[in-house]
Amino acid sequence: MANRYGGRYSPDGSHRDHRNQASTPMPPAPIRHPLESRPKWVTIAATPFLLNAFFQAPVGMISDLAAFGLIASGMWMTREGLVAEAAYQVRRVARRPAIPRKLFGGLLAAVGLGVGAAAPEAVTGGVLVGIAGMALHFLSFGADPLRDKGATGVDSFQQDRAQRMVDEGEALLAEMKDAILRAGDRRLEGRVAMFAATVDELFDRVRDNPGDLSGARRYMGIYLMGARDATIKFANLYARTRDQEIRASYEKFLDDLEKDFKARSRKMLNSDRDDLDIEISVLRDRLEREGVRASEPAAITSQDAQTLDELLSYDVTKDKEKAR
Template sequence: MAKRYGGTYSPGGPTTPQPDAGARFRGRRAQNVSIAARAMYLVPLPLLFAGLGEVMQGDATGMAVELGAFGILMLSAVLLNEGRRAEEAYHARAVARPPAIPRKMFAAVATTLGIFLAAGLAGGSGILGGLIFAAAAGAAQVLAFGLDPMKRKGMEGASEFDIDRVARALDAAEETVADILTSVRGVGDRHLEARVEKMLSAVRDVFRTVEADPRDLTRARKFLSIYLVGARDATRRFAELYSRNRDAAARAEYEALLDDLEASFRQHRDELLRDDKVALDVEIEVLRERLQRDGL
């Protein structure tokens, strides 16, 4: 029997409000994808084929050198791309510490070593020739991609302790945000994912407020430790339950919690800007009771 098609935008279709499609991008910078950095994964491939050719010829030494150079250059490509991502995260924040591991610097060192093995030992250029090629390759990589950020930024005139305190708190909050996204993506529901992203846009507004005035960190940390961690735990519980049985009641309850959390985050940001400590403490207590009462 024929059935009429009806979608969200069809005449007479469902009128359920859809989450703001732009919310997932609000407050976030577009990722800068470097084709040159990605291409570094392709550069060592000839060494892989050459090493396999040495296996066919029975040259164990040549195989070890060429496959070793391939592995080191692949490691360099991984470090370079991870270093660029860490650098983007650093530049996206108003208050940040430099990356704990200077990945781009290590990538340049790995490139230098890999090219020395490939050119000096496997390529027949000799030790001196290999050193020249290796130094040129390492220098070219540094010139092309730069080095890792080396300085703390933000809070001009503040002590290193204050900068570290803010940076650590925001790093921990960003990890919690990533956990929330990972949990909801495991459900496989685009609508829910967009709804969570909309709520998290309000979370990022709080981050920016703290970065603009780090004096708000003490109150914001207390707020985030309850609201954001509560949202993470609720999302994990909901994802486990909904993935098993697609319980419509649990979904409705979870979406209602998201609405309350989003409103609370936006209200919290306004209270931080007004420096309204009393209203903030009352709001924290109300949500604490809500999270203790609700269980998905």
């Protein structure tokens, strides 16, 4: 489907002046692993198995086709593992991937190399080639994340509930992004992407503190569902009429909804800060009841210490005696 072009001199007048367009924030770049393109090249390198398969005997054809299929499947699984690892690395609190996709991808690629290199009289050579391919796969792509990150002190049951709600919210956002494509307007697509980035901030707050899920539930469910339904209706209507009043009303709707999500994220952050202050004050009270009082270290005001070693070995009591 062709995208409608718009600029400063567009006849519909829906686009702003280039000075205003320069100040319009761009949607955030998608999260990508730096090695995400490597599996594609490995799959391309395995195409000789596919091309030579049709010029061999039936046994050779089947083995070459199986080799290419196993390598391509392994690289697809490896790429999925890299995508999962990128999402794991960018989050402060994350569960390890349930399936070690890179490990399984390496095993499939190794078996594919072994099948492609094996011959009836040289099975050992195929096994060695497969082992070498597995080692090279590990050196090229690394291992899957094997431990949870930032999950200390987090209730696993609450975290699972929060993750289910986040998954449902991300599905609604994906439907919203897909619906706005029918409008055929790149600026509206970018505006929806900016709104999705704001919602992702709320998702991150919920992941960090699953105990606040009850307060954010209606934002992640009812509000996002309403935003998706409104986007579907707007995209269908705007694609037919190109009514600028409807467009302005939809953009105002996104602005108001985005402010609500930002306010909720700030409220959750302030709540976490208040909880921390309460914990610190309670701990201080307990220490004072035990007779332990925090004392401030004496300030060093002398000009005699000119180096770090002299500063560390300087006797503060001398300054106190001089002051007396």
